[in-house]
Amino acid sequence: MVEKILIDESISLEHVGKIYQLVSKVPEFKNSRINQIEILPGGLTNSNYKVTISGVDYALRIAGAGTAEYINRPAEKHAAQLMAELGINAEVIYYDETTGDQICRFIHGKTLHIPDFHQNEDYIVKAAKVFRKFHESGLEFLTEFNLLQEMENYKNLLIQKNYNFYDGAETLEKNVAEVKKVLAINPPKLAPCHNDPLCENWIDNGEKLFLIDWEYCGMNDPMFDLAALVLEADLNEDQERLLLRSYYDSDVITKKQYGSLIINKFLCDALWSYWAVLQIATGKPHEEYWHYGLNRFNRALTLVANGKLQEALTAFDD
Structure with a gap:
């Protein structure tokens, strides 16, 4: 029996596709499967999701269109990683410096x-x-x-x-x-x-x-x-x-x-x-x-x- 994937119905098919595409870029997810996708509230410029992959929860961000005009993505990646090492930010699993899309370890709290x-x-x-x-x-x-x-x-x-x-x-x-x-x-x-x-x-x-x-x-x-x-x-x-x-x-x-x-x-x-x-x-x-x-x-x-x-x-x- 194939396990059903739970996806919030309010998520557009376009973003579901982007989520799968983003997850596929991460080497450690090569033999994993998505179990569930939920919308995370908040965020004025980006779309944020809680994605469960092989039973582990991650926070996934699809960067808003046009944000590259005024947000330095390589600088954000560098800072996010430094702050994760300092124990202040979530662990960064994947970051696309061109788009600003990222996957972090989900913080339960x-x-x-x-x-x-x-x-x-x-x-x-x-x-x-x-x-x-x-x-x-x-x-x-x-x-x-x-x-x-x-x-x-x-x-x-x-x-x-x-x-x-x-x-x-x-x-x-x-x-x-x-x-x-x-x-x-x-x-x-x-x-x-x-x-x-x-x-x-x-x-x-x-x-x-x-x-x-x-x-x-x-x-x-x-x-x-x-x-x-x-x-x-x-x-x-x-x-x-x-x-x-x-x-x-x-x-x-x-x-x-x-x-x-x-x-x-x-x-x-x-x-x-x-x-x-x-x-x-x-x-x-x-x-x-x-x-x-x-x-x-x-x-x-x-x-x-x-x-x-x-x-x-x-x-x-x-």
Whole structure:
């Protein structure tokens, strides 16, 4: 009797074919068979699946169309492997540097969401420790994630595609320029960074936290990682300070440290607002990305309007 292969009916035949094609490229799967294919939730740019092969579970990613325009796939592969060796990322089984398709060992555990960081603040403390572990690892990623340059790249791609940005962009750009001046005088020390630590990229296997999906990796100001988590998890000011105290292992947070977090919150929202519109310009659904980007755009401008950005710049410049 031939064993039936269980495939989620919502998966397109095109992607089923791509999954089989991708699995066939891996030498260690030569004499194996696919038992089951399930959709993994999340992922704004890629399609993710849990694929059971000869009884073993793997996480398989089919990279989104057009992502090669702005994601350095060889750099991601290098970082993903380094972080796997450090015990932070899932083990990488196969990675296609041309397409960005990959297969990783599936991590059995709880995928975190926004409420988890609020209902159990121990996750904030644990995430801070994970950040510090790879920030201070001394490892070097292949590329620098220069968010100001990334922002400029996204803007130029939008211009090339003749696609408009949000109203009020002049105010955003004026303040980005002001931040750029301050950082030129006080450049942060760069460290290996994830740069996109949204809640769903954290997995608790019961023993420790893993941080997956290293697409936007690069050498960067480590405070950008903390700022990104603050925004993604919707942390309040008390929780921001808990994150900082846990990261620095100190009861006292300086004005400059807190100011650096605010500056990076502003830059993070500004960056991903451009990214969101670029997704639409490259063919993604308008309804999925326009409001996502607009919310981030407005949140960045709120830091300008309430004076927090200027206060942070002053503290950072002292």
